[in-house]
Amino acid sequence: MQQDYLEITGLTVSFDGFVAVDGVDLSVLPGDLRFLIGPNGAGKTTLIDAVSGLVPATGSVRYGGHELTGRKVHRIARLGVGRTFQTATVFEELTVLQNLDIAAGHRRGPLTLLRRRKGVPEEVEQVLETIGLTELVDAPAGVLAHGQKQWLEIGMVLVQDARLLMLDEPVAGMSAEEKEETGRLLRRIGADRTVVVVEHDMDFMRSFADSVTVLHAGKVLAEGSVGEVQADPRVQEVYLGPGRPLAGRGRDGARGGFLVLSMTDVEVGYGRTSVIHGVTVEVPADAVVAVMGHNGAGKTTLLRAAVGLLPARSGRVLLDGEDVTGIPPHQRVRRGLAYVPQGQQSFGQLTTLENLQVVADTRPHGKGLLDEALDLFPALKDLLARRAGLLSGGQRQQLAIARALITQPRMLILDEPTEGIQPSVVAEIEEAIRALARRGGLSVLLVEQHVGFALDAANHYYVLTSGRVTAEGRGGADSVTDVRSAMAI
């Protein structure tokens, strides 16, 4: 037990000459719930990758009396090091039980492996209880909601009997109650284990962190209790942005009554189950409309139906007054629709500039459009030569939106543009969205978990609960209470 602590000294990771982690020293003791925070691109995830053996690093990582650097991933895992991923990685075609059973089993011998599983192993049963998925034990992991997948992943690390847990943004995309639940779970499991949590959610950090390490540009910027770190002026400077309040700016009203996108009585689903039941959503010209709701409420499904990735079983989808219900996605794109899915997809092997040029080259005035998009996201100008795969989450999100804008859409659809992104970049994205709406000629439909951001950006909001619209109203900070109470049901 005494030796079960993590000690990192002089850890350095570089890709293509770009130093992502630069001589980091860090020690974490068991029972100390350590949060690792820092701006996008600070090297938090890379640090976890280096400790778990995913990327080669120099320097030293010691845990439980073993040197971890230079060992293979599965050998490090066998020493009791477990981790989760930013986007929950579970075996989607296997059931919850099978997922946990596999996680519990790396010590099993060949004979056990070749036999069929009988019943539910005891440790799996306990963890099912802990993560609250007992009732979903036979459900395929692929159908779980986002938050449940995150819990399943944490559960997998627990049955693996890891003593050092590294969790990469465990509460990204979770509702307030789910976050609360997750925080308590972390407290419980952290009592006798060494737990490191990478997080962007400041409220969550304040509620549950025992201690905090702030990374910036690959180096440790500050370390200490939550209060100490928050009071540190350097941390405020790099992380929270120089005194930019997030809420309380004026909004532009929607101009004109013409609807760019209208979805009427739409019903959508997968297989036999319907996820969306007769939803009507309207996006007027030059307006920003936000759709909010818990995980599993059907927000992404609604967007996928708007884009045409999922067919509407009934109801109509109109784009610029024209019926596009049966029209495939690429033809909707030609009619002025752009979609930025969750998770900031980009061509990882291409540079930032190439990512934008791929789209710009297909347009007659591509160069001008490209420059215009870069003006909206000035942060990208310094990153033009970097491969997109090396950008941080926030940078990739900006790139994805910029790329969508080059197609000159009349209707821009954004799925959780702020998920897992630091506050100062959220402010930049919000600023860009408002600038676009002011300029005219573009409407935005966005799905958000971040109620403050969504209402601040939107002229109109809808709250989705279990596939139905349960509340709607005008955007703006005044509606925050209404939305919160509608979502509390």
Place this chain on the structure above:
Amino acid sequence: MNKRWAVPAAFAVAAVLLFAVAPLALSPFRLDQLGRYLCFAIVAVGIGLAWGRGGMLTLGQGVFFGMGAYLMAMHLKLADAGPGGTPDFMALISSDGVPWWWEPFRSEVVTLLAILLLPAAVAAVLGLATFRRRVRGAYFAILSQALAAAFAILLIGNPTGTGGSTGLSGFRGFFGFALSDPANRLVLFFTAAGVLLLLLALARQLMVSRYGELLVACRDAEERVRFLGYDPANVKTVAFVVAAFTAGVAGALFVPIVGIVSPNDVGIVPSIGMLIGVAIGGRTTLFGPALGAIAVAWAGSTLSEQFPSGWTYAQGLLFMLVIAFLPGGLAALAWRRARPAAPAPSAQPVPAPSGGN
């Protein structure tokens, strides 16, 4: 209840069909043909495991099939030549006598052991070497295909040792039994049928075991498996070895049933041919690969009797249609009909990664 008995019932039906109905209903010629299809079905069982469950697109199963086949053919030629004798084709083209590496296969025991162990051992070495280096996906497929090409070229380049491009043929006996006797041929057919059922049972056990779940996990998220403390290279190698083992056994049965083995049976084209049946039947299922392989081999023989050159085109077209419109194979179609609203997730092409909601 229904589900529990479905698989044993399917095995029982298959046994009745193969051991009772087929010998009564088919002429000796047709039965021999069916025996040949069963050999391809045996290869397909292994491919279904490695490709369907393990995600390894094995485009070079001809190598292991060929190893089994040539080992058996060498023994049969030596046995035909009598103790210390030289096989007829060798005596024709050279006077050096029997090469040293043929000698061990005069022994029945050595031959059988080699058929069972050699393809598996080669696959183990190859599998560990490639999977440890994290070679996968298209790169693995290309590598395995190149191996099949190299193997065929090696066979053609050594006419004194392997009969060159004409291969080995004209076998008279099989472990002391005359191959011309219809009763012995029936026993040979029963052997192939029994081996097929046995290997299907082995595949079934692997699929429902914890190992089977682990294999699917490796297929879908190899990196994640690594973080749970397993070495995916070992997991995948086991499936690859089993696939090579089944291919080797199938090759060994193919030789006495068909009476000839040549580089045309082991190169790139036959290797892909072994895959087509698996894709059409449904690569992730238990019976799909074997049934698909039998169906494709049957269609191939029947059609090429009538349109000698048309079959190759039809085969290619069928493969493309299945890959494009029915990635789960015909099994997925049957599945969908049985439960219209619950399609297998793997059978649905997903246009873009779905979000969390």
